[in-house]
Amino acid sequence: METAPVPLGMPELRPDAAGPAAPRPGGHETGLLDQFGRVATDMRLSLTDKCNLRCQYCMPEAGLDWLKKDKLLTAEEIVRLVGLGVDRLGVRELRLTGGEPLVRADLVDIIAALRSNHPELPISLTTNGVGLAGKAQALANAGLTRLNVSMDTLHHDAFLQLTRRPFLDQVLAGIEAASAAGLAPIKINAVLLRGINDGHAAELLQWSLDRGYELRFIEQMPLDADHGWTREGMITAEEIRALLSTNFDLSPDPRARDGAPAERFEVRAAGTPGLLGTVGIIASVTEPFCADCRRTRITAEGKVMSCLFSLTEVDLLPLLRTGSSTHDDDAVASRWQDAMWAKPKAHGMGRPGLGDAGFVQPDRSMSAIGG
Ligand SMILES: Nc1nc2c(ncn2[C@@H]2O[C@H](COP(=O)(O)OP(=O)(O)OP(=O)(O)O)[C@@H](O)[C@H]2O)c(=O)[nH]1
Ligand SMILES: C[S@@+](CC[C@H](N)C(=O)[O-])C[C@H]1O[C@@H](n2cnc3c(N)ncnc32)[C@H](O)[C@@H]1O
Numbered sequence: 001m002e003t004a005p006v007p008l009g010m011p012e013l014r015p016d017a018a019g020p021a022a023p024r025p026g027g028h029e030t031g032l033l034d035q036f037g038r039v040a041t042d043m044r045l046s047l048t049d050k051c052n053l054r055c056q057y058c059m060p061e062a063g064l065d066w067l068k069k070d071k072l073l074t075a076e077e078i079v080r081l082v083g084l085g086v087d088r089l090g091v092r093e094l095r096l097t098g099g100e101p102l103v104r105a106d107l108v109d110i111i112a113a114l115r116s117n118h119p120e121l122p123i124s125l126t127t128n129g130v131g132l133a134g135k136a137q138a139l140a141n142a143g144l145t146r147l148n149v150s151m152d153t154l155h156h157d158a159f160l161q162l163t164r165r166p167f168l169d170q171v172l173a174g175i176e177a178a179s180a181a182g183l184a185p186i187k188i189n190a191v192l193l194r195g196i197n198d199g200h201a202a203e204l205l206q207w208s209l210d211r212g213y214e215l216r217f218i219e220q221m222p223l224d225a226d227h228g229w230t231r232e233g234m235i236t237a238e239e240i241r242a243l244l245s246t247n248f249d250l251s252p253d254p255r256a257r258d259g260a261p262a263e264r265f266e267v268r269a270a271g272t273p274g275l276l277g278t279v280g281i282i283a284s285v286t287e288p289f290c291a292d293c294r295r296t297r298i299t300a301e302g303k304v305m306s307c308l309f310s311l312t313e314v315d316l317l318p319l320l321r322t323g324s325s326t327h328d329d330d331a332v333a334s335r336w337q338d339a340m341w342a343k344p345k346a347h348g349m350g351r352p353g354l355g356d357a358g359f360v361q362p363d364r365s366m367s368a369i370g371g
């Protein structure tokens with residue numbers, strides 16, 4: 001894999017380093033630069049570790065020990081952190097995630113405050129859609145730009161098996177309400193599990209195309225709290241394309257990928273010329289995109305995770321709670337930059353290779369990181 005070019009004036013870096021090779025250059029003007037020359041401009045902020053589903057590929061059946069309320073970033077701390085990211089460190093887009101962000105009672109207020117401070121900032125949400133029907137309009141009114149809803153199947157039995165909760169109808173109603181509220185584009189995320197919903201892929205795509213939603217299939221990653229993932233068991237991007245080929249012809253979308261995890265394909269009914277829409281495939285395992293990674297993550301308790309698979313976390317909360325002067329802001333920003341400078345090259349190590357010898361799965365599940 002190619003490493004992104006190192007900007008002029010940067011020290012030369014070991015191309016295969018798992019840890020920092022040189023001291024971080026510059027002050028705030030270098031933004032969230034890492035040792036491989038990538039600059040994070042896409043901030044992903046987890047609002048809570050709690051969730052009302054128990055997806056097999058993420059949460060254990062019994063749930064997890066939720067964070068105590070005083071350990072969570074408050075709305076004010078969130079607004080301050082986003083302000084630091086946008087005003088000083090070059091953040092250009094914000095994703096609110098979790099856990100399930102809709103379970104946070106002050107979600108609408110948080111979005112309204114962020115929108116008021118940052119009128120032009122794209123603010124998106126990733127949600128499981130449970131409870132969305134009653135909140136979609138308020139989210140849109142507060143200034144949410146768009147959202148992604150995770151829904152792996154249209155079948156009640158498979159939904160129950162996958163998520164261990166019988167809430168499919170709520171999710172469907174949520175997607176409809178989001179569309180009615182004018183939140184667009186709506187993206188649908190689906191993880192396929194062998195023998196449960198892999199046979200539903202083409203049907204889910206047809207359903208999404210019919211309604212103008214952009215469906216993305218996601219390769220399952222080793223981020224489940226049960227540590228049950230195996231490289232052999234997961235469904236690969238290649239298999240996904242084969243599953244879809246029974247009904248559809250896929251061809252690469254000519255639009256630039258621009259650092260996005262999803263590779264987009266144009267979709268046509270098999271053997272016909274008319275364009276129906278697009279589908280995305282997020283192939284984090286078999287076709288990694290770490291060389292173009294532009295992401296910085298903050299967990300619900302204020303820890304920077306420079307990579308989804310980071311084994312190192314850098315806690316901003318003590319500094320955030322020390323004070324709110326410019327001097328304190330400088331310290332928080334600088335600590336965030338240090339954390340990002342140490343970002344590993346790929347998959348939390350010096351090379352891509354989820355599940356390879358040498359790969360260590362983080363203790364945190366996807367829900368506790370912020371997907
Ligand atoms: N390997 C890897 N996978 C990621 C990363 N961010 C997101 N993903 C995967 O992509 C899936 C979809 O993420 P979303 O939060 O819906 O959004 P997105 O695809 O990143 O962004 P948009 O297309 O702009 O909406 C997640 O569920 C993850 O499985 C990342 O930084 N690294
Ligand atoms: C962690 S969830 C958080 C937001 C919300 N609860 C939801 O499900 O959309 C974000 C995304 O991560 C995805 N995800 C969770 N565990 C995953 C795994 N092990 N591999 C790949 N994607 C995963 C989910 O499908 C979802 O689209």
Ligand code: SF4
Nearest residue numbers: 051055058099128367
């Ligand atoms: S993927 Fe989202 S909805 Fe499913 S358990 Fe994880 S956090 Fe909850």
Ligand code: SF4
Nearest residue numbers: 290293307308346347
């Ligand atoms: S695995 Fe890490 S480096 Fe690779 S794309 Fe995801 S967050 Fe970025």
